[in-house]
Amino acid sequence: MQTHSTQPRFFLIDCNNFFASCERVFRPDLANQPIVVLSNNDGCVVARSREAKALGIPMGEAEFKLRPLLERYKVHVFSSNFSLYAAISQRVIASIESLVGDVEQYSIDECFVRLSPALAANALDTARAIVQRVQQWVGIPVSVGIAASRTLAKIACHLAKSYCSGIFFLNGTEDQHDKLFAKIPVQEVWGIGRRLAKRLYEADIHSVKDLKYADTDWVRRNLSVTTLNTVLELRGIPCIEDISAPAKARKTIICSRSFGEKIYEKETLAHALTAFVSRAAVRLRKNQLLAQGLGINIASSRFSDQYTNKAWQTLLPRPTMDTQILLQTAISGLETIFQAGVPYARAGVLLYELSPSTTRQGYLLDLEALDHDLRREQLMHTIDSINSRYGRSQIRFALEGTADEAWQMKQERRSQNYLGDWESLAIAHCKN
C-alpha cells in the first residue's frame, strides 16, 4: 500500500490542560496543585490539571458528585472565566506566529501550522522554539505533534503528552508507526467519536492501525466520506481542508445558556432572551454579517421526567444587524411557544441565513428604507464600541433586566478577569 507518512507537513500545537494552566498564570502558588475548572453554572468539570487527573477526576463529571473528593484532596476549584482564557489564547497564537507566520487556529487551545519546505527541514528545532517561547512569553505549557497530515499530527500530539515531554515527531518507518498505532484505541482518532467507535468495533476495527488499513470501499459505503478522509489521513494523505480558511464563512451564531435557577415567568425568560439576542447581535456585527433567520428555543431540564424543548424560528423580511428588530422578533416567538407551569432550565437564540453586510439585497430601490437601516447600523456600532470600552452591558436594552436575576449563571468561584478589566489588573509589590 502506498503511504506517505514520513514527510512532515503539519504541526498541531495544543495547550496542556489549558483552562487550568490559565488559572495558574496569575496564581503561581498553584504550581503542582490539583486544579479543576467547572462549566458555566458550575455544573460539571471541563478542565483538570495534571494533578487533578492523577486523582482520578473524570472529565465532564458533575461537581456535586465530586464534592467529597474535591474537599478531601483540597482541589482548587474555579468557575470558568472565558474572557480570561480568550485573552490568553490570543497571546499564545501571537507568540507562535512570531516564529512561524500564519497559523490555523482550530479551537481556543489548539492550532495547526502548515509547514513550508524551510520549516519542514527544521521541524524539530522550530517545535522546541515554540514550546519555549510560549512558556516564556505567556506562561502556558504546550505540546507539539509533527506529522504528514492533520489527523496524524493530532495523534503525534497525543503521543507527545503520554510518552515524552512536549514534542513528538512521527518520522519513523511505516513499521514503527504501525507498532505504535496498534496500541492506540481507534476512539482516540480525531473524528471518531463514541458512536462511530462502536460501529468500527463491531466490524473488528479496534486500533488506529486497524482503521488505517481498513477497506476504503467498505468505509465509504457503510460510514461516510468524512470517515474515509480520516482513513486516508492516517495513511499520510492530507484530505482535510484548511481549518480556518477565510472563505469558510460561519453559517450560524448561537447564544444559549442554562439558568442559575428554574424559571416559570414569561417576563424573566424575556429578559434572558433579550440578553442572548444582544450578545448574538454583537457577534453578528463584529463579523460584519447580517442575519435574516432567527430562532429561539426554551427547554426544561434534560434530566427531568417531563423534558420539553420548544423551538420557533422565522425569516425576517430583510437581512438585518439591528438588535431591536431581532429582539422584537424573538419576543414574539416567545409569546408563541411559552407555556405556563413549565420549569424552564435553559434558553437559546440562533441566528442563521447570514450574509456579509457589504452586499445587501431586499430594498428594491427603497432608498428611504436603506438610509434608515444604515443609520441604525451606525447606532449599533456606536453602542458596541462604548460597551467594548467600558464593559459589557453598560448600554443595554431595558428588557435585559439587571445583573442579579435568576436566569444568570451561577459562577461562585470565578477568578478575576486579569487581562480584560482595569479593576482586575494584577498588582506587583516591590520588596526592598
Place this chain on the structure above:
DNA sequence: TCTGGGGTCCTAGGACCC
C-alpha cells in the same frame, strides 16, 4: 437539589419539477 456552550459537516428523506 445539582449535569456546558458553542460550532461544523454529512445523510436520508420529502417536496417538487420535468
Place this chain on the structure above:
DNA sequence: TCTGGGGTCCTAGGACCC
C-alpha cells in the same frame, strides 16, 4: 389496480469537535 426516472432543494437529525 396500476403507478417512470431522474434531478434539485430543503430540512431534520445524527455525528463529530473542543
